[in-house]
Amino acid sequence: MRALMNVFSVRDVSYNYGSKAALDDVTIELDTGRFCALLGPNGAGKSTLFALLTRLLVARQGSIHIAGHDFAREPRKALARLGVVFQQPTLDLDMSVSWNLSYFAALQGLSGGVVSQRIDAVLDRLDMRERAGEKVRELNGGHRRRMEIARALIHEPDILLLDEPTVGLDAASRSAITDYAHDLAESGMLIFWATHLVDEIRPADDVVVLHKGKVLTHERAAHLAGSGQLIDAFTRLTGPAPGLVPNHAVTVS
């Protein structure tokens, strides 16, 4: 049964805050090696979905399976397979880069030589090895974000969740982080990337459009864009969305 299940499975999930529905019968199935963009305007329900996926909230209706583990029955095993980069920074600014990373590893129950090796490896991949001893406070916004991604990879998860990870970064940092996430997807990891910036999405990526708590569509970006641009397709689906950034990258002929 487990072998048949996708590595990421959200089925029929609904969530309400009082009488207000934040998510309404959401179903998303994804497999490894994909980059999936969760696209939606502010208030679409992206953050609620992320809170459910990281167990900051518990789904009362529907089911969530991560790497075959049911969140309702095996939440700890499911969490162990997830790497998470939150929208808000979660670094201790006065601790060094390497201490932040080893602290996170300890919260995963990891220690010893294997942690040192993995910290070196993830910092190498992000060209940050020489910054290991610096206080996080001394890093710029782009490096802090890279570091949070590095941290989310230390326990070698199957799935990396990123909640609007490029907000507030300059163009070069945004591009570097987006490229890196796509590289991770190509190397076999599932990347689930919430955004409202359309230019972060490539034609071959999956796109889930979330609007007012409902999944409006789930398809390849190129297919969704058709012969036009992704932003236009998105606007057709959701109506004009304030704050959504147009793109010129996903024009498919």
Place this chain on the structure above:
Amino acid sequence: MKGYLVSLRAIVTREAWRFLNQRSRFFAALVRPMVWLVVFAAGFRAALGLSIIPPYQTYITYEVYIVPGLCGMIQLFNAMQSSLSLVYDREMGSMRLLLTSPLPRGWLLFCKLLAGTAVSLLQVYVFLLLAAVFGIRMPAFGYLYAFPALVISGLMLGALGLLISSTIRQLENFAGVMNFVIFPMFFLSSALYPLWKMQESSALLRDICAVNPFTHAVELIRFALYGQLNAVALLWIVSTFLVCLLGAFWGYDPARTMMRRPGG
């Protein structure tokens, strides 16, 4: 099992390091009780006559009387400071790291509790050392006997702080809680005056003091400093600790919506 100990060590080390690096917090933690001991007690000594009550076997000065209460005060302030930093961490997002760990949430909260208690022990022993420098000394063995008492009282007050942090949604609400928790707990206790003295002015106030868990924390520490066990106080503290801890676990249960509603 190893993962549990690894996380415990990491959390305690981080909290201790943070405390030692926040020099103003360290300074305030020591100055506050020292002002009470050196200034307040000196002025109050003349006004308050103390009779011989257990665990004391002879007349004592007022400075000697309030040392256990000031130890408790240090732990009370420290517990509320930890509680404040938990609310801050949750508001700022860094609490999420803890809450999304695959280790049991209850265990990680308990580690936070132990870390806060360890920091409070450090403060209390530095205070006791300073008090000794000022000539206010306890029996030598008392410093050792007080250790387990301080651990238990620190855990109880820390659990109370944890419970409070689980119920507060916004940082701005915290100041009010401090006023409604710290001051009543401290003044309605045996920290500054013995209960029989309170009885002279009001039986009701005395009864309130008698059911205040902080009174029992102070008395447990007081008796321990003289090598004695106050079993009633211990029972009160352990019971309060368990109630607060279970309440805090309930408050941090993700199945409940104590977490702030995410935006977006």
